[in-house]
Amino acid sequence: AQSVSQHNHHVILSEAASLELGCNYSYGGTVNLFWYVQYPGQHLQLLLKYFSGDPLVKGIKGFEAEFIKSKFSFNLRKPSVQWSDTAEYFCAVRSGANNLFFGTGTRLTVIP
Amino acid sequence: DAGVIQSPRHEVTEMGQEVTLRCKPISGHDYLFWYRQTMMRGLELLIYFNNNVPIDDSGMPEDRFSAKMPNASFSTLKIQPSEPRDSAVYFCASSFPLAGDYNEQFFGPGTRLTVL
Numbered sequence: 634a635q636s637v638s639q640h641n642h643h644v645i646l647s648e649a650a651s652l653e654l655g656c657n658y659s660y661g662g663t664v665n666l667f668w669y670v671q672y673p674g675q676h677l678q679l680l681l682k683y684f685s686g687d688p689l690v691k692g693i694k695g696f697e698a699e700f701i702k703s704k705f706s707f708n709l710r711k712p713s714v715q716w717s718d719t720a721e722y723f724c725a726v727r728s729g730a731n732n733l734f735f736g737t738g739t740r741l742t743v744i745p
Numbered sequence: 746d747a748g749v750i751q752s753p754r755h756e757v758t759e760m761g762q763e764v765t766l767r768c769k770p771i772s773g774h775d776y777l778f779w780y781r782q783t784m785m786r787g788l789e790l791l792i793y794f795n796n797n798v799p800i801d802d803s804g805m806p807e808d809r810f811s812a813k814m815p816n817a818s819f820s821t822l823k824i825q826p827s828e829p830r831d832s833a834v835y836f837c838a839s840s841f842p843l844a845g846d847y848n849e850q851f852f853g854p855g856t857r858l859t860v861l
Contacts, residue, residue, distance in 0.1 A: 678852070
């Protein structure tokens with residue numbers, strides 16, 4: 634069965650700190666990978682996605698993620714976080730059928 | 746476009762009552778998804794439709810849950826009878842495939858359900 638693991642449940646950073654959120658998945662075939670963000674009280678929005686090509690993907694708001702196939706990972710990064718990045722971040726994987734498997738999410742709190 | 750529309754935004758009901766959640770997908774999207782979000786289990790796919798037809802309902806927790814999509818612009822998720830453990834935020838999302846590629850899912854604002 635497919636699964637998506639986000640090992641960091643809650644991350645607390647000060648503004649300007651660098652961010653890396655882990656995401657690992659279990660599936661051996663071709664995958665599409667996504668990071669969604671959910672700001673407090675809002676719905677999920679797409680941050681970035683990987684389908685093929687360059688494994689380093691740039692998203693909105695300065696976020697990027699790197700697909701490492703050998704490690705089954707798709708970690709999210711940002712060099713310098715802002716208070717407005719406080720949100721919950723979800724990694725998702727799609728393979729085969731047209732549905733997504735989501736991780737349990739990582740809550741990011743950025744302290745001004 | 747107004748995006749995915751869900752109603753109601755909040756619902757408080759008593760155990761045993763019937764609850765109906767509604768979703769209007771983005772016009773032109775032919776995939777519609779229902780998710781449930783809880784602290785314990787995160788975001789779970791309940792069911793999804795393609796062209797109004799249910800494709801995969803393996804995530805529906807039990808027979809108390811049912812979903813319909815009578816036309817391309819409307820879907821309902823019904824819980825009858827409701828139980829306190831059904832308390833969660835229910836999201837609807839829609840998408841359409843682009844030329845063989847897979848497009849992102851656009852999420853609605855969610856319905857926060859509380860069953861007392």
